[in-house]
Amino acid sequence: MIKEYARISCNSIKDSFTFHDLKRKIISKRGCHCEKCKSKTNILIADHIIPISLGGKEFEESNLQLLCSKCNKEKTARDIYKLNILKKVGFIEMCSNYSWWFYDIEEVLDSKIRPRGNKTKLQLIEEHKEIIDEFLKINFR
Numbered sequence: 001m002i003k004e005y006a007r008i009s010c011n012s013i014k015d016s017f018t019f020h021d022l023k024r025k026i027i028s029k030r031g032c033h034c035e036k037c038k039s040k041t042n043i044l045i046a047d048h049i050i051p052i053s054l055g056g057k058e059f060e061e062s063n064l065q066l067l068c069s070k071c072n073k074e075k076t077a078r079d080i081y082k083l084n085i086l087k088k089v090g091f092i093e094m095c096s097n098y099s100w101w102f103y104d105i106e107e108v109l110d111s112k113i114r115p116r117g118n119k120t121k122l123q124l125i126e127e128h129k130e131i132i133d134e135f136l137k138i139n140f141r
């Protein structure tokens with residue numbers, strides 16, 4: 001089973017009235033502070049806890065957290081790391097600028113595409129079990 005997720009660009013989401021409105025609603029509910037380090041700041045970023053590129057919901061309040069720019073940078077770095085692992089093993093593939101193909105574990109194991117580097121798919125899956133389990137749980141439960 002292949003899942004395709006079409007999405008609009010991050011910039012257009014952030015600029016849209018709907019997203020701005022949702023962010024304001026969350027700030028009024030949760031307060032004007034970083035939800036990770038608790039620092040008070042006026043510059044808060046509405047971060048997708050599960051990134052859209054990994055199957056997270058764009059406009060779901062429970063998938064959004066308010067972060068200061070420092071915490072957001074750290075979170076983004078972790079998200080990029082996860083994304084690269086999933087791409088390397090073949091679970092995820094960008095098919096256009098704004099949409100992704102997601103593959104389940106059987107398709108990854110069946111496909112003839114070899115991961116880059118000298119490790120086998122099974123070795124990579126074993127090595128990054130936590131990231132892959134999380135991805136499969138979100139998208140193929």
Ligand SMILES: [Zn+2]
Pocket residue numbers: 034035036037038039067068069070071072
């Ligand atoms: Zn913070």
